[in-house]
Amino acid sequence: MNPKNISINEVLRHSMHDYLNNMHLIQMNLDMGRQEEAKQLIRMYSQKCAQFFDLNNIGLLKTNEWLQTFPITYGHMTLEVQTTIEKYGAKKYDTALNGILDQFVQSIYPRLQGYQEQILKVHISSTELLEILIEVQGDWTPYSWIDDSGNELFNMERLSNREGNLQFKLVAKERLE
DSSP: OOOOOOOHHHHHHHHHHHHHHHHHHHHHHHHTTOHHHHHHHHHHHHHHHHHHHHHHHTTOHHHHHHHHHHHHHOTTSEEEEEEEEOOOOOGGGHHHHHHHHHHHHHHHGGGOOTTSOOEEEEEEEESSSEEEEEEEEEEOTTOOOOOOTTOSSEEEEEEEEEEEEEEEEEEESSOOO
16 A cells, blocks of 8 residues: 555545535535534534644645645545644744654555554644644554654654554644744
8 A cells, every 4th residue: 555646636636526525415415404414514614624724824834735635645544633723833843744744654554454444633733832643543552653763843752552543742842933
């Protein structure tokens, strides 16, 4: 399972396909008289758009691009993103964060087991410090990835490495401005 390189056309095609699928799902719920389900879908899609703009606004442009193209690049995994944005000024962390996320996924991707649903969860929080909680489900007990050698912008902390999940946190070494 190797990640593939993607073109701008593929990204746009994928985005349009998702957009149409989302609109059809809302329309189907409305046609079936399921108003609350349609409203919930609209809230969910609106939240995803807000997260996109939040990440751009705090300066994580490359990281945001990586997250947005994740489903195309790493088709055997599902990505769930959450954001809690209070402070801005995270631009200096962007390249390092993008690299860490990509390096981590590239290291686990060949180890994915096809019979299990593989979910990568990324929660980006910018309160006083930029913090990123990363969790992947699956049996990762024999796997140890955490490597903070040479990383001058983030501290890495292993939170869990057991059957069922691998979880670690990145914490910026300096406060956000």
